[in-house]
Amino acid sequence: MPASAVVEVDLQGLLPKIATGKVRDLYAVDENTLLFVASDRISAFDVVMQNGIPGKGALLTAMSIYWFKYLKGKIPTLKTHFLWDELPERLITSLDQSLSDALRPRSMQVRRLQIVPIESIVRGYITGSAWSEYKRSGTVHGIHLPSGLIEGQKLPTPLWTPSTKAEVGDKDENISPEQAKKFIGNDRVAGEIERLSLQIYVAAAARAEEVGIILADTKFEFGLGGENGNEVVLVDEVLTPDSSRFWPKETWSSHLGRAQPSFDKQYLRDWLVSQNLKGKHGVIIPDEVVERTASKYREACELLIGRKC
Numbered sequence: 001m002p003a004s005a006v007v008e009v010d011l012q013g014l015l016p017k018i019a020t021g022k023v024r025d026l027y028a029v030d031e032n033t034l035l036f037v038a039s040d041r042i043s044a045f046d047v048v049m050q051n052g053i054p055g056k057g058a059l060l061t062a063m064s065i066y067w068f069k070y071l072k073g074k075i076p077t078l079k080t081h082f083l084w085d086e087l088p089e090r091l092i093t094s095l096d097q098s099l100s101d102a103l104r105p106r107s108m109q110v111r112r113l114q115i116v117p118i119e120s121i122v123r124g125y126i127t128g129s130a131w132s133e134y135k136r137s138g139t140v141h142g143i144h145l146p147s148g149l150i151e152g153q154k155l156p157t158p159l160w161t162p163s164t165k166a167e168v169g170d171k172d173e174n175i176s177p178e179q180a181k182k183f184i185g186n187d188r189v190a191g192e193i194e195r196l197s198l199q200i201y202v203a204a205a206a207r208a209e210e211v212g213i214i215l216a217d218t219k220f221e222f223g224l225g226g227e228n229g230n231e232v233v234l235v236d237e238v239l240t241p242d243s244s245r246f247w248p249k250e251t252w253s254s255h256l257g258r259a260q261p262s263f264d265k266q267y268l269r270d271w272l273v274s275q276n277l278k279g280k281h282g283v284i285i286p287d288e289v290v291e292r293t294a295s296k297y298r299e300a301c302e303l304l305i306g307r308k309c
């Protein structure tokens with residue numbers, strides 16, 4: 001793993017930048033193709049930290065690519081935006097070796113698509129904002145659930161629990177499946193997104209269980225492509241510690257009713273809260289927190305994809 005984090009990449013104007021997310025930068029390769037670059041930036045409570053986690057972008061990219069291939073094997077009709085894990089020729093020939101070495105493992109080329117503006121969340125276990133809502137009203141995204149569930153419990157069946165996709169700086173809002181369908185405005189597309197999300201969750205959760213990981217919940221995004229823009233395509237990152245809650249199976253039952261240990265930024269979140277820095281901008285994460293976070297991400301990556309990350 002490199003010693004320093006890659007929080008900014010400079011493509012020296014070789015490709016036009018079309019968007020900057022909290023973690024990713026998107027560049028146009030051509031009309032139909034994007035270079036999708038995962039930086040080492042990390043966000044917590046919707047705010048990006050000043051420094052990054054060395055190697056995180058490469059790890060997220062390796063995991064997403066692993067899952068795109070794995071899921072296509074399990075769900076042959078699934079369409080994904082993934083095209084190649086190579087850099088475009090133009091960059092390979094023009095960039096310094098050190099820059100292309102930093103860029104290559106963090107990048108993939110993907111289909112450029114119209115994004116459906118919802119976060120397609122699937123939950124197999126009750127935790128986080130779903131647990132808060134359930135305690136308040138006995139519902140999860142407006143769906144009534146049996147009484148007496150405890151925090152971290154497995155749900156009777158995985159639930160599709162979408163949220164709005166907020167603009168930069170805003171918070172995503174949990175909505176009911178009916179609201180999401182209205183919001184998407186096309187019943188067939190909405191139904192397809194729900195069906196695919198649940199199918200992918202079930203396939204991925206089974207794979208994770210094999211290596212001792214519980215996929216508690218996860219978030220997908222979908223785009224529209226094809227002739228008339230009516231082909232539903234899985235996009236973005238998939239099934240990474242940034243988009244999912246992964247829990248060690250071994251400690252799950254002994255932690256029911258309280259927070260589960262997890263393979264994600266929990267250590268960073270806990271540190272931010274303890275320092276009264278939750279939601280503050282410009283935070284520099286100390287080395288120890290960087291290392292603990294990096295090692296959790298690495299552990300999840302290696303277990304899931306079955307090779308060194």
Ligand SMILES: Nc1ncnc2c1ncn2[C@@H]1O[C@H](COP(=O)(O)OP(=O)(O)OP(=O)(O)O)[C@@H](O)[C@H]1O
Nearest residue numbers: 021022023024081110111112113115221223235236
């Ligand atoms: N194939 C694609 N075509 C066009 N845009 C895409 C495609 N795949 C993903 N995107 C968009 O690229 C962006 C990815 O950047 P990033 O994940 O950093 O953004 P973010 O949504 O601000 O962060 P977070 O996921 O932490 O909320 C998202 O806005 C996503 O909707």
Ligand SMILES: [Mg+2]
Nearest residue numbers: 021023236237
């Ligand atoms: Mg994102």
